[in-house]
Every structure is written in structure tokens, then in C-alpha cells.
Amino acid sequence: MSIDIRKELIRLLKEDESFRYEVLGLLGIRDIMDELKKLRREFNRLIRLGEKRWEENNKRWEENDKKWEHNTKLWEENFKRWEENDKRWKENEKRWEENAKLWEENFKRWEENEKRWEENNRRWEENARLWEENFKRWEENDKRWQENAKLWEENFKRWENADKTFKWLISAITDIRDALGGGFEYYSSRVIKLLMKERGIDCDIRVNVTLPIDGYKEVDIFCSDPLIVGEVTVTLRNIEEAKNQLEKLNVAAKAAEKFTNKKLYLKVLSVEFTNEEVANFLKENCKEEGIYLIIGREQ
Numbered sequence: 001m002s003i004d005i006r007k008e009l010i011r012l013l014k015e016d017e018s019f020r021y022e023v024l025g026l027l028g029i030r031d032i033m034d035e036l037k038k039l040r041r042e043f044n045r046l047i048r049l050g051e052k053r054w055e056e057n058n059k060r061w062e063e064n065d066k067k068w069e070h071n072t073k074l075w076e077e078n079f080k081r082w083e084e085n086d087k088r089w090k091e092n093e094k095r096w097e098e099n100a101k102l103w104e105e106n107f108k109r110w111e112e113n114e115k116r117w118e119e120n121n122r123r124w125e126e127n128a129r130l131w132e133e134n135f136k137r138w139e140e141n142d143k144r145w146q147e148n149a150k151l152w153e154e155n156f157k158r159w160e161n162a163d164k165t166f167k168w169l170i171s172a173i174t175d176i177r178d179a180l181g182g183g184f185e186y187y188s189s190r191v192i193k194l195l196m197k198e199r200g201i202d203c204d205i206r207v208n209v210t211l212p213i214d215g216y217k218e219v220d221i222f223c224s225d226p227l228i229v230g231e232v233t234v235t236l237r238n239i240e241e242a243k244n245q246l247e248k249l250n251v252a253a254k255a256a257e258k259f260t261n262k263k264l265y266l267k268v269l270s271v272e273f274t275n276e277e278v279a280n281f282l283k284e285n286c287k288e289e290g291i292y293l294i295i296g297r298e299q
Contacts, residue, residue, distance in 0.1 A: 184232055184234065184270065184272045184296065185207045185208060185220055185221065185232045185270075186207055187296075188220075188221060188230065188232050188268070188270035188294055189205040189206070189207050189221055189230075190205075191270075191294055192205050192221065192223075192228065192230065192266075192268055192292075193205045195292070196228075201226065203223050203225060203226065203228070204223060204225075205221060205222075205223050205228065206221070206222050206223065207220065207221060207222075208220060209222035211255055211256060211259045212259070213255050213258055213259040214255065214258075217251075217252060217255040217256075217259075219231075219252050219255075219256065220232040220270075221268055221270070222256065224260055224262070225262075226262075226265035226266070227256060227257065227260055227262045227263065227264050227265050227266075228264075228265055228266045228267075228268065229249070229252050229253045229256045229264065229266075229267055229268070230249070230267070230268030230269065230270060230292075231245060231248055231249040231252060231268070231269055231270070232270040232271075232272075233245055233270070233271055233272070234271075234272045234273070235271070235272060235273055235274060236271050236274045236278050236282075237274070237275070237278070238277075238278065239277070239278060239281050241278075242274075242278050242281055242282055242285075245269065245271075246269065246282075246285060246286075246289075246291075249267060249269055249291070250267075253267050266292055267289070267290065267291045267292065268291070268292045268293075268294065269282065269286060269291050269292070269293050269294070270293075270294040270296075271293075271294070271295050271296065272296040272297070273295075273296050273297040274295065279295055282295070
């Protein structure tokens with residue numbers, strides 16, 4: 001190999017990182033380096049784990065030191081009590097001697113009582129036999145209770161099915177009422193309810209609600225949780241009427257916030273039909289003020 005080629009190889013090994021890794025790969029050293037890196041990471045992980053365990057053990061030792069100090073104080077107090085008790089035991093020895101005589105007399109009485117206990121044992125055996133019979137009866141009653149529990153479970157399932165059917169009927173009746181005779185207010189409330197369901201919220205939308213705030217405030221559409229306020233009108237003929245309706249909606253929204261002490265979640269303006277000019281005005285202003293706009297028809 002010429003000197004120029006050797007110098008070029010040395011230069012590339014020093015300056016070209018990718019070339020250096022290719023050479024290491026050909027020599028099989030790169031795999032070794034990768035394994036060394038893995039070992040180093042694992043070693044570092046074990047060190048960190050060990051440090052955590054040492055920290056936990058140190059905390060435990062500190063807690064145990066406090067407990068030992070507390071127990072040492074208790075032992076000192078107990079030792080003093082034992083000294084006092086030792087004195088009392090010496091005094092009690094004399095009393096025990098006197099009591100020994102009394103125990104001899106009582107022993108005779110115990111012999112007499114033992115005979116009575118034998119008689120009582122016979123009675124206990126009879127009672128034990130009666131308890132065994134009662135236990136068997138309890139086992140039989142327990143089986144009956146288990147059978148009744150199964151019947152209750154079956155009846156509970158039937159009640160659940162009946163409750164679901166009842167809720168479905170109520171929902172169907174509500175839909176029929178809204179479709180047949182609810183007017184544009186009920187139509188608007190239905191649209192808002194579906195909108196809230198799409199947002200993952202199931203709420204109770206009410207129509208024609210009177211709020212007792214600052215006298216009385218009539219609200220066409222109202223929901224307390226989340227707070228929703230809406231105004232509904234059959235027609236808006238010009239821009240001036242549209243402005244008045246927006247102002248009416250803002251007043252109703254403030255009254256609802258004051259009454260419920262909640263922040264407004266949604267304002268709704270619903271118009272059954274209007275002309276193109278008013279519709280464009282409402283779309284622009286409602287977008288700016290964050291009002292949800294419902295327009296039935298444009299003339």
C-alpha cells in the first residue's frame with residue numbers, strides 16, 4: 001500500500017464519521033461497541049435503581065431510629081414501674097400466705113362445685129345435641145334463601161327490562177308531542193338537544209320558561225345544566241327588528257346567568273323565516289358574538 005493511500009485512509013478515519021463506522025462494522029468492532037453501549041445503559045439503570053433503594057432504606061432507618069428512641073423512653077419508664085411492682089410483690093407475698101389458708105378452705109368448696117359442674121356438663125351435652133339439630137335446620141333454610149335469591153335476580157332483570165320499555169315509551173311520546181303540536185319553539189329545542197348530544201352532553205331543554213329575576217323574565221328556550229338560553233321568533237322583517245331580537249337575547253342571557261349564578265354555555269337565536277338581507281345580517285353578527293343561529297326559511 002502506497003504512503004499516499006495510507007495517509008488518505010488515516011485522514012478519513014479521523015474526519016469522516018460515517019467512514020469510520022463502516023470500517024468498525026467491517027472489523028466487527030461496531031457490534032462490540034453497540035453491546036458495550038447497551039451494557040453501559042443497563043449498568044446506569046441498575047445504579048439508579050440501587051440509589052433509589054438506598055434512599056428508601058435510609059428513610060426507613062431514620063423512621064426506625066425514631067421508633068427506637070421512643071421505645072427506649074418507654075423501656076425506661078417500664079423499668080421504673082417494674083421496681084415499684086417488685087416492692088408490691090414482696091408485700092403481696094405476705095398476703096398470699098394468708099390467702100393460701102383461705103384457698104384450702106375454698107378447695108373443699110371447689111370439690112363440691114365440681115360435682116355440680118358434672119351435672120351441668122350433662123345438661124350442656126343435651127343442649128349441644130339440640131344446637132346440632134338447629135344447625136341442620138339453618139342449613140335447610142339457607143338453601144331456601146339461595147333459591148329465593150335466584151328468583152329475586154330473575155325478577156330484578158324483568159323489572160330492568162320493563163323500566164327500559166317505559167323510558168322508550170316516554171321518549172316516543174315526547175317526540176310525537178314535539179312533532180305534532182309543539183310549534184317552532186319545540187322544533188328549536190329539539191335541534192339544540194340533538195346538537196348537544198353530538199357534543200356528548202345529554203341535557204333537558206325547556207320551552208317558555210319564566211325566570212323570577214328582576215321581576216320576571218320570559219325565556220323561550222332554557223337549560224340550567226349546562227346553561228343555555230335561546231330566543232325564538234316567527235319572522236324578522238328588517239335589520240332593526242333583527243337588532244332588537246339580538247338585544248333581547250343578550251338581556252335574557254344576563255338574567256339567566258344572574259339567576260343560576262353560572263357562566264353561559266350557549267346562546268341560541270331561532271328564526272322561522274326571514275328575508276335574505278336580514279339572514280345575512282344575522283349570520284355575520286351571530287358569528288361575531290358566538291350565537292348559534294337557526295333559520296327555518298329564507299324568502
